[in-house]
Amino acid sequence: MTQEERFSERLRAAAEPDWTAAVTHRFTRELMAGTIAPDIMARYLVQDHRFLDPFLMLLGAAMATSDRFESRLRLARFAGLVAGEENTYFERAFEALGVSPAEREATPDTAATSGFQAIMREAAERRSYAAALSVLTVAEWLYLDWASRAPQPLPGDFVHREWITLHDNPGFRDFVAFLRSELDRVGPEHHALCEDLFRRAVALERAFFEAAYGAEAS
């Protein structure tokens, strides 16, 4: 099988032009250049922290429905990272950006945040490994794709640098490779379900970056 024939690659290609628009979005370019306005970064992170809870739910659903012990172990190890290192990044970043708990609470969800939470719940509630993998693969592969485009040297501010290195490091690359190979293995039998969830998740990733610039009604 060539790279182009892989099921995951066919899903990615079917999700154009949203995929490329997301991975080359102004948000990722300004983040990687270290020039992003602090209020835009803060607005993004307030929303993205709300992504973690349903994301863990979705990882749990993938863990519960996987047909292999080896896969469950990998998903469980990754859940540990998200619940640990990634969650403390948010806490340190909010502190550095001067975002108070009161300000976070007073900020409503954007439509992109609600949409993402809903699709993660939807995929989790199907109790289908293929469904859970479709949304997980978008969330992790799309982030690896933009983060791996970062020019060297990385920005000096940890708020920018760590958001890049969390999504481009050897362990994360391996995890994305694992998700893709699992989706290639179990997805083709559920082609329509996977393609629908994958495309909608990619559109939401794009909308999520747009929302940081206020380009939507929230």
Ligand SMILES: Cc1ncc(CO)c(N)n1
């Ligand atoms: C919206 C969104 N998608 C993907 C990731 C990567 O897990 C994230 N942190 N936020």
